[in-house]
Amino acid sequence: MGTWDTGHFDNDTAADFSHTLDEAPAAERESIVRRALLLAINTQGYLDSDIAAEAVAAAALVAAQCPAGDPVTTAYGPKQPLPQLSPHLRDLAIRALDRAITQPCELLQLWGETDRTGPWREGIQQLRNTLTDTDHHQPT
Template identity: 45%
Template sequence: MGTWGIGPFDNDAAADFADGLDTAEPERRVEMVRDVLVRTIDATGRLTDADEAVAAAALVAAQCPGGEPVDEGPETSMPAFPSDLRKLADECLVRVATDERGPAANWVDPQDAERWQAVLANLRTVLVPPPATVPLLDIERPA
């Protein structure tokens, strides 16, 4: 069937990745997520694991403050992901979103492409929230 929606698990490759996570031993799941993120970041040429990498990034984001649960992903619960996966997931999403030959270029409907890019941007916001701002003090100057 290919791709049927803009969600991280709305395509065959990501659904297969979810199935693989479901059948893997619990202690292997963290490494499966890490492996697909690193492979995508380090890839040269075509990003063959981009759909799985977006799904993995969504799983990591789901465990972050402000993250949303993954509805269509693995049926088994995921272990707690180490904090270093947040940075990897963010780097991976940047790579996927900007790859001219990857999923970003495959959308037929421009509105779907924009909505998909918005999903990636939302995931990135959760993975790497903007730095806290410190209000400037209003200091009166002597006259």
């Protein structure tokens, strides 16, 4: 996986995921986000880094639509607008993030081998905090 920084879209896999969203009809974009989250959640055993990176990017898109969410402004994020995503995706995004930081996970392992694991984990925690904001969280 080509990674150039700790941001949620600062790797080849997440940039490719953004391109997939841009190429998809608007009506299909939410289901693509949902599938990326569910694939990570439902993976038993070893979680491949590509699946985890897509799930983190998908979670960032869900978090961006939360009231306290930061918009995705990186050049590597989707260029086409996403529809208003279902608030029910927040719980899936939280679960996908939790899976991405739980062993056995290749992405977690790869970040653990660098001196940038702290900033990467902080970014994941910020997403999780946005998604779990009790003032704005919608239960499923």
